[in-house]
Amino acid sequence: MSIVNYLLSSFSIGIIFLLGATGEIITEKVGHLNLGIPGVMSVGAAGGCVALQLMYGHNLPGFLIVLIALIACFVSAGLMGVIYSFLTVSLHSNQNVTGLALTTFGVGITKFIMSRLTRIGAHEYLYALEYFRAPFANLTNSLKYCGVMTFIALITAILVSYFLYRTKTGLNLRAIGESAATADAVGINVTSYKYLATIIGSGIAGLGGLYYIMDYAGSQEAYLSIEALGWLSVALVIFSLWKPHICIAGSFVFGLLYIANAYASSILGIQLPMAMTPLIKLLPYVFTIVVLILTSIRKKRENQPPAGLGITYFREER
Amino acid sequence: MKKELALELKHITKTFGNVVANHDVSLDVYKGEILAILGENGCGKTTLMNMISGIYFPDEGEIFVDGKPVIIRSPKDAFRYKIGMVHQHFKLVDIFTAGENIVLGDSEKKRFNLNDVNNRVAEITERYGFTVDPQKKIYEMSVSEKQTVEIIKVLYRNADILILDEPTAVLTPQETRNLFEVLRNMRADGKSIIIITHKLHEVLEISDRVAVLRKGEHIATVDTKDATESSLTEMMVGQKISLNIERTEPKNSVVRLKVEGLSATDDEGLKVLDNISFEARSGEILGIAGIAGSGQRELLEAIAGLYPLNEGDIIYNNPKTGDTVDLRNKTPLQIRNLGVRLSFVPEDRLGMGLVGNMNITDNMMLRSYRRGKSMFVDRARPKALASEIIESLQVNTPGVSTEVRKLSGGNVQKVLVGREIAAAPTVLMVAYPVRGLDINSSYTIYNLLNKQKESGVSVIFVGEDLDVLLELCDRIVVINSGRITGICDGRTVTKEEVGLLMTKSHEEEREVKSNE
Numbered sequence: 001m002s003i004v005n006y007l008l009s010s011f012s013i014g015i016i017f018l019l020g021a022t023g024e025i026i027t028e029k030v031g032h033l034n035l036g037i038p039g040v041m042s043v044g045a046a047g048g049c050v051a052l053q054l055m056y057g058h059n060l061p062g063f064l065i066v067l068i069a070l071i072a073c074f075v076s077a078g079l080m081g082v083i084y085s086f087l088t089v090s091l092h093s094n095q096n097v098t099g100l101a102l103t104t105f106g107v108g109i110t111k112f113i114m115s116r117l118t119r120i121g122a123h124e125y126l127y128a129l130e131y132f133r134a135p136f137a138n139l140t141n142s143l144k145y146c147g148v149m150t151f152i153a154l155i156t157a158i159l160v161s162y163f164l165y166r167t168k169t170g171l172n173l174r175a176i177g178e179s180a181a182t183a184d185a186v187g188i189n190v191t192s193y194k195y196l197a198t199i200i201g202s203g204i205a206g207l208g209g210l211y212y213i214m215d216y217a218g219s220q221e222a223y224l225s226i227e228a229l230g231w232l233s234v235a236l237v238i239f240s241l242w243k244p245h246i247c248i249a250g251s252f253v254f255g256l257l258y259i260a261n262a263y264a265s266s267i268l269g270i271q272l273p274m275a276m277t278p279l280i281k282l283l284p285y286v287f288t289i290v291v292l293i294l295t296s297i298r299k300k301r302e303n304q305p306p307a308g309l310g311i312t313y314f315r316e317e318r
Numbered sequence: 319m320k321k322e323l324a325l326e327l328k329h330i331t332k333t334f335g336n337v338v339a340n341h342d343v344s345l346d347v348y349k350g351e352i353l354a355i356l357g358e359n360g361c362g363k364t365t366l367m368n369m370i371s372g373i374y375f376p377d378e379g380e381i382f383v384d385g386k387p388v389i390i391r392s393p394k395d396a397f398r399y400k401i402g403m404v405h406q407h408f409k410l411v412d413i414f415t416a417g418e419n420i421v422l423g424d425s426e427k428k429r430f431n432l433n434d435v436n437n438r439v440a441e442i443t444e445r446y447g448f449t450v451d452p453q454k455k456i457y458e459m460s461v462s463e464k465q466t467v468e469i470i471k472v473l474y475r476n477a478d479i480l481i482l483d484e485p486t487a488v489l490t491p492q493e494t495r496n497l498f499e500v501l502r503n504m505r506a507d508g509k510s511i512i513i514i515t516h517k518l519h520e521v522l523e524i525s526d527r528v529a530v531l532r533k534g535e536h537i538a539t540v541d542t543k544d545a546t547e548s549s550l551t552e553m554m555v556g557q558k559i560s561l562n563i564e565r566t567e568p569k570n571s572v573v574r575l576k577v578e579g580l581s582a583t584d585d586e587g588l589k590v591l592d593n594i595s596f597e598a599r600s601g602e603i604l605g606i607a608g609i610a611g612s613g614q615r616e617l618l619e620a621i622a623g624l625y626p627l628n629e630g631d632i633i634y635n636n637p638k639t640g641d642t643v644d645l646r647n648k649t650p651l652q653i654r655n656l657g658v659r660l661s662f663v664p665e666d667r668l669g670m671g672l673v674g675n676m677n678i679t680d681n682m683m684l685r686s687y688r689r690g691k692s693m694f695v696d697r698a699r700p701k702a703l704a705s706e707i708i709e710s711l712q713v714n715t716p717g718v719s720t721e722v723r724k725l726s727g728g729n730v731q732k733v734l735v736g737r738e739i740a741a742a743p744t745v746l747m748v749a750y751p752v753r754g755l756d757i758n759s760s761y762t763i764y765n766l767l768n769k770q771k772e773s774g775v776s777v778i779f780v781g782e783d784l785d786v787l788l789e790l791c792d793r794i795v796v797i798n799s800g801r802i803t804g805i806c807d808g809r810t811v812t813k814e815e816v817g818l819l820m821t822k823s824h825e826e827e828r829e830v831k832s833n834e
Contacts, residue, residue: 183423186423
């Protein structure tokens with residue numbers, strides 16, 4: 001049974017990476033490297049939890065509670081996207097610096113909000129756990145983690161992939177990330193695309209944070225671990241070569257590697273010392289580096305990052 | 319046949335900061351004609367066209383399309399008025415297919431289907447006699463194929479007015495002929511075509527009328543059938559203006575640098591330098607004239623050890639030892655270690671010459687930090703040098719610790735030239751040293767160059783203003799598409815002669831070669 005549990009747990013922790021990476025891909029496809037993703041995911045989680053706390057005791061139907069929490073999460077994470085795009089798109093500030101600042105800010109403010117929530121009531125927001133984990137909430141094995149948001153994440157990834165590669169709007173969006181000047185010259189509104197992509201991307205990434213607290217972890221300290229998971233999402237973008245459909249498989253691989261140490265003894269019968277845990281958690285990064293090396297050697301143009309990634313675009317430049 | 323007006327420009331003015339790019343330009347374009355816009359580089363051709371295609375917005379003046387006044391604020395507006403521009407530097411997404419690039423940004427409210435797009439592309443290509451594979455990725459295409467995609471992109475949006483910015487600069491003669499065939503088909507179809515160029519023979523071959531711009535102003539529009547190469551050159555370069563730059567006779571002139579048969583290619587595999595040979599002598603200023611992008615930058619960078627060469631030698635005669643060394647394919651550091659005192663003032667001052675975020679002293683150290691054995695840097699000497707340059711060249715700055723980017727263009731240039739001269743070069747190469755400078759700063763630079771010449775330095779001066787070249791230089795090398803088309807005496811040559819050498823074709827020669 002432990003193998004099944006391992007696979008299911010890997011799959012569901014992978015959903016966090018999947019949501020984070022899907023959001024980041026949309027942003028990177030318009031040429032903006034948002035290193036604020038860990039902060040965005042944290043704030044998304046906080047926004048969702050605050051909404052849940054406010055709805056506590058009002059006897060709302062479960063699906064409505066989940067829906068409102070998701071919207072609150074999406075909006076609060078999206079607001080982080082607004083800050084990021086205002087600074088980088090309108091004020092042309094450095095993307096890396098802005099992103100890192102956003103991570104620090106987002107993680108910090110989340111810690112503040114979440115610690116307040118715990119102090120007011122006894123973290124009542126966790127009452128909604130059963131709604132998030134529906135339809136498998138009452139199971140005892142790892143299938144219980146595969147709640148509604150799992151399906152939302154998978155559908156989102158597939159839709160985003162379809163949108164990016166099969167629609168005209170997606171074509172326009174990718175063109176901006178490759179060469180903003182080209183897109184501008186054919187009359188695409190570069191600024192609004194960049195804003196929308198960043199905000200929607202942030203919103204989707206934020207859902208990953210809420211999923212972790214309300215589904216996978218289901219504990220009051222969970223918010224402390226979101227930052228680390230956020231960085232893995234950024235790594236997953238590279239691992240999946242900027243393609244959301246590959247992300248689905250990639251997130252599973254990341255999940256397998258990330259929790260390998262917890263299942264090593266029960267599956268393989270090896271007793272790993274505690275000190276090994278951080279090393280094993282490094283594996284996703286090692287794999288990302290291997291993928292980077294392989295794609296750099298093969299130099300296939302389609303597998304490279306968007307050509308305009310990280311480059312700020314000014315129009316009236318002479 | 320009665321001609322209908324397609325596009326009118328009235329009194330267009332555009333300035334960038336203090337630089338006037340276009341001043342009071344008025345132009346008409348008719349339906350079913352090819353209008354050539356002719357002018358030297360920096361005369362405002364591209365800026366003018368960018369205003370029609372929505373990249374820039376004019377400061378003053380009006381634009382009329384089909385007799386109605388229009389406001390074009392963005393490329394999207396331009397497309398709405400059926401105006402499309404093919405830029406000199408292609409604006410294509412490399413990893414997309416031709417079809418995807420063509421449909422990009424198209425606002426048609428139809429279900430997106432690449433097959434439909436490809437069919438329509440096939441229709442257009444057939445109509446005007448192109449060939450292109452819509453499924454091919456841009457990065458697999460040749461330059462001429464990319465250009466074809468750009469033109470189809472514009473036609474796909476039903477453009478009636480097409481602007482082509484130096485379309486033949488990157489094409490072979492055969493490809494140029496094909497392009498002209500396509501342009502004639504489009505003209506026959508009633509489209510208006512504006513072609514920017516500085517190749518006179520092409521103007522005469524393809525256009526119906528020629529508009530000549532000079533220094534941002536519209537000089538005249540003439541019917542091509544009434545024009546000749548020399549009449550056009552005269553309009554293009556204008557009357558000679560006396561600048562009163564002093565010029566002394568070279569003294570004790572010996573060959574310092576001998577360049578033999580230099581050839582180089584760019585990233586795309588196109589020849590940028592083709593069999594370049596000349597001598598630079600001590601105590602003289604050697605001018606290099608040419609349309610921008612004719613290989614000047616590559617030539618200087620090749621001598622400085624920054625651009626890889628396919629063929630040729632750069633022989634340096636060391637005045638101290640009398641030895642000769644070949645500088646070909648050596649790095650700047652190796653060149654310096656050979657005892658060659660070469661100074662280079664590049665065209666991109668804050669990109670290649672100085673570091674904008676560092677102060678004047680630190681920028682001095684960029685050239686001298688290797689000196690000395692201590693692990694700590696010696697700031698005293700660079701600081702003294704910085705103060706000296708500020709004083710002797712009258713650099714307008716609050717002090718030596720001011721960041722270079724905060725200085726004005728002229729002062730930046732003084733700092734750079736000052737540093738390069740302080741290295742006591744035997745060969746001094748300067749590229750467009752007075753670009754963007756006011757009159758006084760320009761004269762300061764001319765005087766500095768003259769002083770270097772008098773002290774026996776071999777100065778190589780790449781310039782764009784023919785009046786300056788004719789008054790400052792002892793000899794002028796004219797290059798055209800990476801080849802030398804003439805080496806003239808700066809004292810006797812006329813402006814028109816240099817202008818013709820800069821623009822005349824050597825297509826016939828080239829074709830003979832390719833037939834061999």
